[in-house]
């Protein structure tokens with residue numbers, strides 16, 4: 040059967056998507072959405088602000104206007120388009136994601152997707168000679184955009200988590216791999232009777248400024264979640280932790296939690312759950328992103344999560360969707 044013209048159009052859109060992504064992300068990196076947020080500016084004004092030659096900048100801006108990131112008024116005036124608004128540099132913005140996805144080390148790693156698929160190894164390490172976390176620790180630009188992206192994601196996810204799950208029935212929560220404490224801090228502030236433990240690597244927990252002022256109710260414990268986690272909590276949270284690891288290591292983390300937790304305690308993993316019906320969603324993109332960027336990390340379907348939970352000796356309670364791409368995957372420690 041010959042391909043329908045519509046299929047050719049849709050395919051061309053896909054084939055050029057990565058190149059258009061570069062256009063959108065460069066406009067974001069140049070902070071053009073912020074520059075035109077309060078009113079349109081001329082090409083020459085934008086050239087002066089960005090330090091770019093007007094002749095080539097004009098071609099970039101014309102392409103961005105065709106993609107609704109900017110608007111054009113006349114030949115050489117540009118305003119803010121509907122897709123430019125969420126790229127402005129402010130809380131909840133997608134700017135950090137735009138910057139990270141086209142940062143040279145990530146772009147090069149995606150260019151070596153074939154290596155990751157053929158070997159199961161991280162193509163980020165293959166191309167850059169170090170893991171994403173290692174490089175973010177020494178490359179100032181990468182470190183800045185990576186942490187900005189993590190923070191921006193967390194800012195969007197926390198309200199969604201708080202509104203989706205009933206935390207009021209717990210007395211002591213442990214955020215396993217809780218990073219800098221943003222989720223735990225928000226939880227304790229929303230539930231004044233709740234106590235909490237932030238558990239992460241020893242070098243990370245002292246940086247948890249989100250827990251400042253909560254010393255009476257928040258403990259910080261440093262350690263290795265493959266060996267031990269704090270005992271006697273009735274809720275263990277794992278936000279975007281299991282997706283960093285292959286099945287064997289993910290089961291190991293869950294098993295350590297089951298051994299430390301009291302019978303009846305709940306274990307809730309916050310994850311991008313891959314839809315079982317092959318519909319393309321953010322989790323599907325993130326799964327390939329994890330293949331490229333991490334060493335063994337992956338996104339899973341609800342059934343795959345349930346298998347991990349069972350293997351760790353937990354009772355699966357199902358996956359709770361939210362109004363955002365994350366889900367809450369719940370299990371109970373057997374009585």
Ligand SMILES: C[S@@+](CC[C@H](N)C(=O)[O-])C[C@H]1O[C@@H](n2cnc3c(N)ncnc32)[C@H](O)[C@@H]1O
Pocket residue numbers: 189193215216217218219238239240243262263264265277278279280283
């Ligand atoms: C992807 S981050 C998620 C952080 C946080 N939960 C969030 O959603 O923003 C994974 C976290 O796991 C922590 N981590 C990695 N290996 C660990 C280990 N062996 N023991 C404890 N924490 C670890 C990292 O320091 C990091 O904070």
